[in-house]
Amino acid sequence: MSAERNVKAETKEHTVTGQIPWSETCFGCNGGPNEGVGLRLAVTDDGYVACRYFTKECHQGFPGFVHGGIIASYFDEVLWGQTVILAPEASAMTVEMNIRYLSAVKTGQEIRVIAKPAKVEGRHIYVEGFLLLPDDTVAVTAKAHYITVKKSNTLTEHENERMKHGEEPAYRTIRF
Numbered sequence: 001m002s003a004e005r006n007v008k009a010e011t012k013e014h015t016v017t018g019q020i021p022w023s024e025t026c027f028g029c030n031g032g033p034n035e036g037v038g039l040r041l042a043v044t045d046d047g048y049v050a051c052r053y054f055t056k057e058c059h060q061g062f063p064g065f066v067h068g069g070i071i072a073s074y075f076d077e078v079l080w081g082q083t084v085i086l087a088p089e090a091s092a093m094t095v096e097m098n099i100r101y102l103s104a105v106k107t108g109q110e111i112r113v114i115a116k117p118a119k120v121e122g123r124h125i126y127v128e129g130f131l132l133l134p135d136d137t138v139a140v141t142a143k144a145h146y147i148t149v150k151k152s153n154t155l156t157e158h159e160n161e162r163m164k165h166g167e168e169p170a171y172r173t174i175r176f
């Protein structure tokens with residue numbers, strides 16, 4: 001993944017085939033005006049998880065720019081979406097994440113956050129992703145490592161109960 005700054009992605013339109021279920025008690029999913037992040041994760045026909053997202057004023061760090069911790073939350077959520085595709089019956093938790101901030105991300109604009117198809121090694125799931133600004137500049141890249149929890153862990157049972165909201169995706173294609 002590129003570490004160069006001000007690189008524009010070569011983009012094309014990807015077809016959206018579904019949406020990852022979401023939960024209102026999750027900070028990443030909750031779409032209230034001020035409280036949560038409120039991401040909705042689309043799945044594409046070529047195995048990506050992607051979202052279009054309007055960055056919120058209440059998530060500022062420096063004035064006018066999204067806080068880095070919030071950007072990390074975008075990635076934790078979107079990259080985690082790949083684990084749902086791979087292991088829908090077993091929840092996965094983040095054990096490591098590396099974020100490379102290349103360009104500051106302004107509030108009040110539509111960005112896209114993309115998770116590439118994952119690599120799986122037993123319980124280990126490795127996912128990489130990137131964040132695009134409206135002009136297709138790659139502003140942030142990320143790598144995350146997830147572990148599927150053991151069957152004996154009650155998190156999965158609770159999670160399947162909690163994640164009831166599927167709904168139709170809001171758009172049929174996404175460009176990245």
Ligand SMILES: CCCCCCCC(=O)SCCNC(=O)CCNC(=O)[C@H](O)C(C)(C)COP(=O)(O)OP(=O)(O)OC[C@H]1O[C@@H](n2cnc3c(N)ncnc32)[C@H](O)[C@@H]1OP(=O)(O)O
Nearest residue numbers: 022023026028029076077080093094095096123147149150
């Ligand atoms: C709608 C919901 C959206 C949610 C998206 C957001 C997801 C998150 O943010 S999750 C919250 C942050 N993450 C956490 O709190 C996880 C903390 N860790 C844990 O609870 C436990 O390590 C857990 C449950 C993942 C695994 O525990 P357990 O089943 O006992 O397995 P354990 O034997 O400790 O480790 C399993 C493997 O993971 C590896 N591992 C564990 N932690 C780490 C780590 N930090 N870094 C690298 N590897 C790790 C171990 O080395 C082991 O590897 P191997 O199988 O090759 O020997």
